[in-house]
Amino acid sequence: MARVIVDVMLKPEILDAQGQAIARALPRLGFSGVSAVRQGKRFEVELDGPADEAALSDIRKMAETLLANTVIEDYRVTVEE
Amino acid sequence: MARVIVDVMLKPEILDAQGQAIARALPRLGFSGVSAVRQGKRFEVELDGPADEAALSDIRKMAETLLANTVIEDYRVTVEE
Numbered sequence: 001m002a003r004v005i006v007d008v009m010l011k012p013e014i015l016d017a018q019g020q021a022i023a024r025a026l027p028r029l030g031f032s033g034v035s036a037v038r039q040g041k042r043f044e045v046e047l048d049g050p051a052d053e054a055a056l057s058d059i060r061k062m063a064e065t066l067l068a069n070t071v072i073e074d075y076r077v078t079v080e081e
Numbered sequence: 082m083a084r085v086i087v088d089v090m091l092k093p094e095i096l097d098a099q100g101q102a103i104a105r106a107l108p109r110l111g112f113s114g115v116s117a118v119r120q121g122k123r124f125e126v127e128l129d130g131p132a133d134e135a136a137l138s139d140i141r142k143m144a145e146t147l148l149a150n151t152v153i154e155d156y157r158v159t160v161e162e
Binding site: 001007009019022025026029031033034035036037038039040041042043044045046047048049055058061062065066067 | 119124147
């Protein structure tokens with residue numbers, strides 16, 4: 001059994017209103033020194049088998065068709081050790 | 082400038098309905114070999130200065146008070162190289 005992480009973030013050129021709202025709220029709440037915040041999604045996918053090339057290729061397909069909207073989002077697949 | 086990642090996931094004992102919905106949809110959509118999916122949030126926090134101990138302590142406070150609901154969620158802070 002392996003665990004694969006899929007991180008999905010808005011593309012840098014897309015306005016991230018949630019992240020901006022957090023970044024703007026921080027000084028009011030007593031936190032300084034933060035220049036920007038971006039919010040995205042994290043998926044932890046547990047595989048029945050090992051995270052071999054076939055499984056990762058499936059997960060990339062899954063990310064592209066289901067987990068991310070590739071018009072506005074980038075995704076990254078990493079295997080958790 | 083440093084980038085710190087805050088991952089927020091539901092605690093393992095809390096039912097993750099979104100993740101379950103994804104895991105159940107996968108076989109219908111032609112993906113096999115996935116035993117479970119959990120969905121959480123990922124925050125990318127850009128710091129003005131370096132990610133030193135003081136900054137990380139601030140970010141942990143931020144995660145506990147703003148980004149995560151620690152009754153039902155766990156968070157993890159990592160510095161992106």
